[in-house]
Amino acid sequence: MNVILQQLLLVPLLFFVGVVGAAESKSETTLDEYAADFADEDDDELDEEEGPISFSGFIDARFGNRVWTAIDNDNFTLGEIRARVDLQGDFYVATMKIVSDFVFDPIEHPDTVDLYQGNGLIDLRELSVAKSLGSVDLKVGRQVITWGTGDMLFIHDMFPKDWKSFFIGRNDEYLKVAQDAIKASYFNPYFTVDFVWTPLFASDRYVDGNRISYFSGMTNSVVGESTEFDAEKRGAFGSDSEISMRVSQTWGGTTVALYGYKGFWKSPNAMRFDGTIYYPELWVYGASVQSSLLGGLVNAEYGHYHSKEDVGGLNPMVPNSELRFLGGYEHELAKNLMGSMQYYVEYMLENDAYQKTLMPGMIEKVEYRDLITIRLTKMMMNQTLILSLFSYYSPAENDAYTRGNIALTVTDYLTVDAGANVFAGEHNYTFFGQFESNSNVYGGIKIRF
Amino acid sequence: MKKFKKVLTIVTTGVALIAGSAVAKEASISVEKIIKKANHTSYYGGEDGRAKVSMLIKDDQGRKRKRSFTILRKDVGKGDGEQKFYVFFRRPSDLKNMAFLVWKHLDRDDDRWLYLPSMDLVKRIAGSDKRTSFVGSSFFYEDVSGRGLDQDSHVLLEPTETQYVVENIPKSPSSVEFSKYTVWINKSTFVPERIEYLNKSDKLYRTYRALKIKSVQGRPTVVMSVMKDLTTGVETINKYSKVEYDIGLDESVFTERYLRKPPKQFLKF
Numbered sequence: 001m002n003v004i005l006q007q008l009l010l011v012p013l014l015f016f017v018g019v020v021g022a023a024e025s026k027s028e029t030t031l032d033e034y035a036a037d038f039a040d041e042d043d044d045e046l047d048e049e050e051g052p053i054s055f056s057g058f059i060d061a062r063f064g065n066r067v068w069t070a071i072d073n074d075n076f077t078l079g080e081i082r083a084r085v086d087l088q089g090d091f092y093v094a095t096m097k098i099v100s101d102f103v104f105d106p107i108e109h110p111d112t113v114d115l116y117q118g119n120g121l122i123d124l125r126e127l128s129v130a131k132s133l134g135s136v137d138l139k140v141g142r143q144v145i146t147w148g149t150g151d152m153l154f155i156h157d158m159f160p161k162d163w164k165s166f167f168i169g170r171n172d173e174y175l176k177v178a179q180d181a182i183k184a185s186y187f188n189p190y191f192t193v194d195f196v197w198t199p200l201f202a203s204d205r206y207v208d209g210n211r212i213s214y215f216s217g218m219t220n221s222v223v224g225e226s227t228e229f230d231a232e233k234r235g236a237f238g239s240d241s242e243i244s245m246r247v248s249q250t251w252g253g254t255t256v257a258l259y260g261y262k263g264f265w266k267s268p269n270a271m272r273f274d275g276t277i278y279y280p281e282l283w284v285y286g287a288s289v290q291s292s293l294l295g296g297l298v299n300a301e302y303g304h305y306h307s308k309e310d311v312g313g314l315n316p317m318v319p320n321s322e323l324r325f326l327g328g329y330e331h332e333l334a335k336n337l338m339g340s341m342q343y344y345v346e347y348m349l350e351n352d353a354y355q356k357t358l359m360p361g362m363i364e365k366v367e368y369r370d371l372i373t374i375r376l377t378k379m380m381m382n383q384t385l386i387l388s389l390f391s392y393y394s395p396a397e398n399d400a401y402t403r404g405n406i407a408l409t410v411t412d413y414l415t416v417d418a419g420a421n422v423f424a425g426e427h428n429y430t431f432f433g434q435f436e437s438n439s440n441v442y443g444g445i446k447i448r449f
Numbered sequence: 450m451k452k453f454k455k456v457l458t459i460v461t462t463g464v465a466l467i468a469g470s471a472v473a474k475e476a477s478i479s480v481e482k483i484i485k486k487a488n489h490t491s492y493y494g495g496e497d498g499r500a501k502v503s504m505l506i507k508d509d510q511g512r513k514r515k516r517s518f519t520i521l522r523k524d525v526g527k528g529d530g531e532q533k534f535y536v537f538f539r540r541p542s543d544l545k546n547m548a549f550l551v552w553k554h555l556d557r558d559d560d561r562w563l564y565l566p567s568m569d570l571v572k573r574i575a576g577s578d579k580r581t582s583f584v585g586s587s588f589f590y591e592d593v594s595g596r597g598l599d600q601d602s603h604v605l606l607e608p609t610e611t612q613y614v615v616e617n618i619p620k621s622p623s624s625v626e627f628s629k630y631t632v633w634i635n636k637s638t639f640v641p642e643r644i645e646y647l648n649k650s651d652k653l654y655r656t657y658r659a660l661k662i663k664s665v666q667g668r669p670t671v672v673m674s675v676m677k678d679l680t681t682g683v684e685t686i687n688k689y690s691k692v693e694y695d696i697g698l699d700e701s702v703f704t705e706r707y708l709r710k711p712p713k714q715f716l717k718f
Contacts, residue, residue, distance in 0.1 A: 031660045034675060034686050037505055037513075056542050088546075090713055099567075125567075130710065137710055146569045173567040187706050250705075253552070253560045255573070290573055292558050297575045332578040335626075382506065382683055383585035409585075412514050412541035448542035 052091055057084045057449055064169045064442030067420075071213045071437040072224030078168045078211075078442055079107040082123075099126035117205055125178050139183045144176045145196060147246055147257075149288045149299040151375060152390060153344050155324045156259040156286060156303055158244050159196075160266060162205040167212055167421055167435065169442030177205055191249045198242040198263075201234040203279060206267040207435075215434035217363065222428055222437060231268030232278040240264075254291035259284070259303070270309070270318040280318045281308040296331030297340075313350025316357035321349040328373075336379040345370040363429045369396045384409040392432065399425025399433035418443040480605040483613050484598055486639040487632070489529050492595040494668040495694030497523040499715065502689055506586050509682025515540055516584055519716050520593075523698045530555055533703035534594060537711050544584065548708045553594045561590075564708035571705055580625060587676040587685035592657075611636055612643075627655070638662065638669035654679050665692045691718060 064078030083102045089095065101123040113120030128141035148157035152175075165174035179202035186193045207214045208231075213224035234240035242263030249256060261284040270280040286303030303324045310318035324347070330340035347368040348354060358364055371394050378387040391402040405419035420441045425433020504516040517540035523533050534551040538544040552560040558576035565572065579591040601617040608614055612633040619625045628651055633643040640662055646655035661673035670692050677684035702712050 028658075029675075031673070034660055034673065037507065037686060038503070038688060054545075056545050058542065095710075132710065137706065144567070144569045146571075173565075176568045176570075185706070187701075187704075189701075192706070250560075253554075253557070292560060292576055295558060295575070297573055330575050332575060332581075336581060338575070338578075379581075382508070382587075382681070383582055409543075411512070412543075415543070 053087070053089050055088075056086045058446050059083050059449075060171070060444060060446045062169065062442060062444035064440045066437070067422075067439050067441055068437055070224070071222045072209075072226050073211065073213050073437075074107075074225075076107050077438065077440045078170070080105040094129050094131040097126050097128050097130070100124050116202070135187050137185045137187070140181075142178045142180050143183065144178045145181070145183060145244075146176060147194070148259075149290045149301050149328070150326050150344070151328060151340060151342060151373065152392075153326055153342060153371070153373065155301045155326055156246070156257075156261070156284065156288065158242070158261040158263065158266065158284060160202045160204050163207055163267075164205055164210070164212055167207075167438060168440060169419055169421060169444070171444075171446075177202070191247055194244075194246045194248075196242075196244040198244075200237050201240045201242055201264055201279070203231070203234070203264075203268070204266040206231075212435065212438050215363075215429045220361065220363070220429075222434060229277060232272075232276045234264060234279055254289065257288045259286055259288070261285070265307070265319065272317070280310070282306065283308060286324075293329075294331075296329055298330075299326075299328045301326045311350075313353030314357060316354075316359070316362075320351070320354050323347040323349065330375075333376075338375075338377045340375045342373040343370065344373070366396050369394060369431070394430070394432065397425065397427070397430035397433065399423075399427070399430045401432040401435070413448045415446045415448075416444070417446075478613075480603045480615055483605070483634060483639070484603050484615055484632075485529070487615075487634045487641050488595065488598055490639045490669060491641060491671075492532070493524060493529045494670065495666070497521070497696060497698040498692070498694045499696060499698070499718070500689045500692040501718075502687055504584075504586055505686045505688075507684050507686070514585065516544065516586065518544075521698060521702065521712075521715055523700060523703060525700060532594070533700065535703050535707065535712075537716050538584075546711070548711060550703060550705075550708055551590075551594055552703070555597055555599075559590075559594065562705065562708060569709070571708055587655075587678050587683055588687070592676065606631070608636070609633065635669075640669050640671060660686075663692075666694050668694060693718075 059081065061081045062078055064076070066075050066077055081104045085098070085100050085102070087098045089097075103121060103123055113122050115122065115124050124142060126141070126143055128139055128143045130137065130139040132138070145159045146157055148154055150157070154161070160177040160179055162174055162177045179198050180200060181196050181198040181202075184195045209224050209226070209228040213222050215221070216223045216227055219227070243261070244263075245260045247258045261282070263282060264279040265282045266279070268277045268279050271277050283306040284303050285306075286301065288299065288301035290297065290299040292298075305322040305324060307319050307321045309315065310320060313320045324345070326342060326344045328340060328342035330338065333339040345368055348365065351367045354365070371392050373393075374389075374391050376389045379385070380387070386407045388405045388407075389402070391400065393400040400423070402422045403419065405417055407415060407417035409415050418441070420439070422439045423432050423435040425436060427433050428436065499519065499521045501519050502517070504518070506514040506516070516538065518536050518538045521535040525531050525533055532553045534553065536549040538547045538549075546566045548564040550562045554560070559579070561574040561576050563572045563574055564570070580589045582588070583590050583593050600621070601619050604616040604618070606614040606616055612635055615632045615634060616629055617632065618629045619627070622628070626648065627646045628649050630644055630646040632641050634641050640659060641657075642659045644657040645653055648654045655676070655678055657674065657676050659671045659674050661671070663670055663672045670689070672689045672692065673687065675684055675686045696715070698715060702715065
């Protein structure tokens with residue numbers, strides 16, 4: 001009897017020992033050990049409801065220099081420290097947002113603050129009030145707006161761009177500039193309408209000789225600082241306004257959109273008889289489609305650029321109308337390696353008329369200018385190291401522009417990056433070829449809070 | 450003594466019979482039913498759901514990265530089928546206010562969008578790379594939205610005391626980095642409690658463990674889990690708090706409108 005009892009008791013004992021023994025031999029982290037990892041974690045912060053005000057920001061220090069000899073410009077292309085303040089308030093009555101950079105630029109020392117050019121101490125990127133009223137979302141004030149399917153190529157994104165920032169190594173977000181506008185979006189299950197009214201024309205921050213040298217049709221040579229030009233501002237509130245519209249819908253993974261724009265060419269590309277450079281009138285309309293295909297993404301976009309002041313093409317001082325088309329495809333190439341390619345073309349209308357206006361000494365614009373772009377993005381070390389390459393090549397003009405960047409996220413709060421902008425071209429008067437002397441390398445450190 | 454022995458025999462036989470019939474009952478639950486129930490418990494609780502997620506990514510040097518986000522989910526379509534997910538990031542600073550939208554499909558690639566507030570950019574992402582890291586963590590996109598049941602063939606192995614054990618072999622081996630993975634599923638709750646992945650050399654390289662399970666609105670819910678990559682030593686611990694089911698999410702929340710304008714009424718809770 002005793003023997004049996006002992007044996008009966010032994011079984012659970014052995015089982016217990018066996019389990020514990022097994023657990024110890026596996027030496028897996030226990031629940032308590034993992035919980036301890038979160039102990040310094042602001043647990044309560046996660047559980048408690050956040051207040052209406054949220055704040056974030058960063059400090060970004062960045063420096064860039066040319067790699068070839070500068071033409072009519074300094075060797076430095078970039079040298080600044082920016083402090084970003086991002087403040088958002090979600091109140092019952094509306095949502096308010098302020099995003100501003102405070103810029104310390106020891107190289108340029110601009111004396112005045114120009115909120116439209118982003119010069120000076122303050123570069124205001126957003127100052128807006130947003131409200132939803134049923135099926136309509138409204139956003140009023142200074143804001144960045146983006147739409148369209150292109151990657152670093154824009155047909156229907158008629159919102160201002162900062163080409164200088166793009167070329168000298170500031171973060172990608174600086175390519176997009178804010179404008180003062182009213183945006184209204186109406187939603188229903190069948191379609192969405194976005195409507196943007198910009199009462200005061202918001203031009204691109206175009207290349208004007210400052211920092212970036214360009215080819216001047218006046219001197220037929222590459223010039224820079226010495227020949228900084230000013231375009232006639234379109235400052236008439238209301239009459240110098242822009243309207244942008246988009247109607248879109250997504251069915252079964254395919255997004256289709258129709259676009260319309262009434263305003264002006266975004267960079268000053270026309271000249272009056274007295275020599276002033278100005279922004280002529282422009283209407284744009286077209287469509288885009290984007291869908292998944294064979295495990296990747298395909299997109300196509302088409303636009304008619306109607307140059308209202310020179311419909312017949314006979315005015316040599318105003319650009320002709322154009323047709324623009326873009327097609328792209330993106331797919332994973334290998335683990336953590338994404339690739340995409342685009343083909344883009346600008347086709348000049350009324351080219352025969354344009355030919356007749358050419359005068360000796362004028363550089364002829366190609367009838368169609370096409371571009372092939374390639375993007376490669378490689379993520380490594382749990383996405384803390386990202387290598388990016390983006391290249392434009394124009395078969396029509398035989399020039400190219402390559403952007404490379406390596407970014408390392410050291411901690412959640414610190415990122416360092418370095419990169420290069422390389423321009424090359426057969427001729428010094430083509431779109432990218434003219435920027436060859438501006439090729440540069442840059443580095444930056446960003447501390448987030 | 451003789452009487453005791455007799456009683457012991459009867460008791461033992463009785464226990465054996467009951468245990469035997471229980472085993473017979475277990476064997477009669479097909480592997481298809483087990484994985485279907487496990488899939489339902491993991492991804493399809495209620496008609497919709499939300500949770501606050503705190504994610505800690507730890508590397509083998511002890512360095513930590515944190516992500517905080519809120520995830521909303523809605524079942525669309527019939528049965529355990531298509532779903533829509535909305536993820537809104539609060540931390541860290543470079544992900545703050547970024548939003549991510551997935552329309553999960555069973556018969557084709559998922560549709561995915563990412564919203565970058567600094568550029569007001571709604572960027573569509575190719576849906577094919579399901580087995581790449583979700584925001585730098587050890588979890589893949591596929592772990593977040595669920596792997597299709599018909600992607601693997603399932604074999605029922607010898608169960609443990611408390612768990613069914615299912616081995617899964619991919620039907621399209623070239624599309625994944627594992628040769629097979631084994632899941633330990635709790636017999637009563639059908640929560641997958643452990644998953645072990647073997648690479649193409651049949652070596653264990655990735656493990657998942659459900660660390661803490663709570664009953665939320667009567668549904669067994671994993672509130673703490675860990676995914677570990679044994680080759681790099683990086684592990685990610687997820688903590689789910691304020692989990693809620695059937696909150697009445699409308700399908701319209703899972704659209705571009707709310708990528709640009711986060712649905713605060715569902716995100717602040």
